[in-house]
Amino acid sequence: MAINSSTFIRQDMLAPQPAPLGVSGASHWFRTKLFATPKDTVLTILALALLAYLVPGMINWLFIDAVWTGSDRTACATVIQGGVLPDGQSGACWAFVDAKFQQFMFGRYPLEERWRPILVAVLFVILLVPMLIPKVPHKAWNALALFIILPFISFFLLIGGFGLPHVETQLWGGLMVTLILSFFGITVSLPLGILLALGRRSQMPVIKTLCVIFIEIIRGIPLVTVLFMASVMLPLFLPNGWTFDKLLRALIGVSIFSAAYMAEVIRGGLQAIPKGQFEGADSLGLSYWQKMRLIILPQAIKLVIPSIVNTFIGLFKDTSLVSIIGMFDLLGIVTLNQSDANWSTPVTPITGYVFAGFIFWLFCFGMSRYSAFMERHLDTGHRH
């Protein structure tokens, strides 16, 4: 009886519950993504206030108050500064970028010879685009043309020879130098980095030690110092009378620097390959280089593609440092042109840097998006 009395039998109907709130549509999105809790609401309002404070000012400065046409500084300066704009107006001076655009691209490369870098750029794009699209066949030939043949042709096209007038590297500059440095750096640092990584994982103590010393010293010092060594020490190292081109010195410095970082990235990939892969390759009777080329490296490199691209992006950004050793890459030439008395206004430096920043950003962002795409494309689902 006592047990029965404790049982519970519901006598009344429960009141019907209200229909569930919409789980789709704009209002649901706003409720869950922006105003879920009081804290969220406060954060959203703060963020909106920040945007309301920053965005109109930026749009104004970049587009509405900006000066798009003009032939010298008066177009971008206010009346007090000796120009034509009403006092207090401040906007980007795109006329400056427009006037100097050719220089920003080619540096002081002679005007009548500028078809040569343009031709190199066109060839580069023609070879690069099929290389980047996974579906296009004949990757091996494409790579041969892009990484071996194109550099040779470009070298003679840019510097002269075979009937073309000689153009000193002193005159090269702008985006052209930035791209040459990064392309060369990427082409050299990947194979060099692979060799260094293999050396570091080698069983031979001498080779291992040499690789470790090289990698750790380079990684321990700033790129500026490496470039400084390349520009100051290289002439000292060479026999009397030998000289090295300044651009070549920068190329060597940048490549050595990124090779050390690349080596560590590749080593990470090598370490992630299971021992069974090495043993399997050995049991098939493959030689060391066959084993590495056919079995280990393809898997290892695939694993670390994001990090490799990050190293490339770092290298691309680092090329801007050559302006410190007196070369005029994109950033260097933008800085140089700001001291042009014809264009000196308070907004000229900012405008130049915004433009240079935009170009750098486009390239780096493009590379990182492409790496994300490749990562998805190559993901064969073997990862655990």
Next chain:
Amino acid sequence: MAGMALNSDTPTTSKKASSLIYDPKARGIFYQVLTLAVVVLFVWMVTQNTIDNLRRANIASGFGFIQGRAGFDIGQSLIAYSSDSTYGRALLVGILNTLQVAVLGIITASIIGFIVGIARLSQNWLIAKLAQVYVEFFRNIPPLLVILFWYKGVIAVLPQARDSFNLPFQTYLNNRGLFVPKPIFGDGAWAIAVAFLIGIVATVFVARWAKQRQMRTGQPFHTVWTGLGLILGLPILTFLALGAPLTFDYPIAGRFNLTGGSVLGPEFISLYLALSFYTASFIAEIVRSGIKAVPKGQTEAANALGLRSNAITRLIVLPQALRIIIPPLTSQYLNLTKNSSLAVACGFADIYAIGGTMLNQTGQAVEIVALFLIIYLSISITTAIFMNWFNAKMALVER
């Protein structure tokens, strides 16, 4: 017989020779000796050339020049320095300046980076997107450009000294930098520093005792609040007990310049801001991936144990996330320190800038590059050792 002997002899020798070629050990030794020989030859040639070149240029080698009179001025220095000081002193100023901007930059970059990294994981769409825009923006432009942007684009076009921006606490901002009140400590101010140290030591002991007690009895103790009270409270009490021996030297706006106070030069500000903002974007990504890598089951299990959300973050998620975060964070700290050498672009007197000036004056290229190597490598190695120690402390303790 003779023929037999001959026949049997030849194959054995060739077998011996060929087995030596195919013996991996022998081949390994051969390759290593070859490599070493090439490297030694290369180094020897380079050294010979360098000695030749230096002799031809009449440059004495050796570190004797360190004792010489520097003869150049340095804008911002933490220790007493004048153009009559030695090169060694100038180098020390450079090292201190590099360390100063690196330490301040690391602290600021970590704070911004952690905030942005956590914001990227926010439930709030707007906050997450803003954080993403920040990261994608700063990650994809060169740090040098950010430095120059602040230096030539922003600070150089600020108003002149007489039209300075007036900020709170009598701080002024103009194109010569940020003028802040300079604290001047009166008598007995050292006691405050001592109280601060005592607070830290006491906190360590309290934390140890609290942990032992919790192990023994299960009773938790508010170590954080006690520690904060000790570290901040003791100096404040000492300060008040001494009768507040602190006055400020405020910057005063003159006709053409501000006098008094201390100045943070435009070079320092632009370098510090640029390095902090740039590195913060990388730290944010590291923090985000570290937190995301902690399995969801950990949070759920902690919930099931009845821990509160604060305790879950502090005791379950953060320790595991930190394990993943620390190694890449170390390399970001090292990168920031190395990137501080970009100071040369805006004229901040760090090691690299001062070394460059010394090179121009003395021509001692080899010695100065050697100094660069020693200084940067020791900074890198010290940071790495400290972070490795921290990493080992945080690492998973397995049976």
